[in-house]
Amino acid sequence: xxxxLHHSGTPTNGAVANxxxxxxxxxxxxxxxxxxxxxxxxxxxxxxxxxxxxLYKGVCGDDPQDVLLIDEFAKRLWGDVWYYPEERxxxxxxxxxxxxxx
Numbered sequence: 001x002x003x004x005l006h007h008s009g010t011p012t013n014g015a016v017a018n019x020x021x022x023x024x025x026x027x028x029x030x031x032x033x034x035x036x037x038x039x040x041x042x043x044x045x046x047x048x049x050x051x052x053x054x055l056y057k058g059v060c061g062d063d064p065q066d067v068l069l070i071d072e073f074a075k076r077l078w079g080d081v082w083y084y085p086e087e088r089x090x091x092x093x094x095x096x097x098x099x100x101x102x
Contacts, residue, residue: 031078049074 029036031049039046053074076083076090083090 032075034074049077053077 031038034048034050037046037048050070053068053070056073057068057070059068079092080094081090081092082094084095
C-alpha cells in the first residue's frame with residue numbers, strides 16, 4: 001500500500017469502525033448512497049457512481065426515450081444488475097447463456 005494511502009486510511013478506518021452502530025443492519029458506507037469514492041493514486045483518477053454516470057450523459061442521444069437519468073443510472077452501476085441492450089432495460093436477473101449483454 002502506498003504511504004499516502006496508509007497514513008490517511010488508518011485513521012479513516014478507525015473512524016468508520018467507531019461510528020458503526022452495532023444494532024444497525026444498514027451499511028454505513030454504500031456506493032449507491034454516494035458516500036464512497038473510487039480512486040487510484042497511481043493512475044490519477046477518482047470518481048463516484050454518480051460522477052461516472054454523468055460521463056454518459058449525452059452519449060445516449062437527444063430523443064426523449066434516450067434521456068439518461070443520472071441518479072437512476074448510478075444506482076444500476078453497483079451490485080448484481082445486468083443490462084439487456086435489446087430491450088434497453090436493467091434487471092437483477094442474469095441473462096441466459098448466449099444472450100448479448102453490455
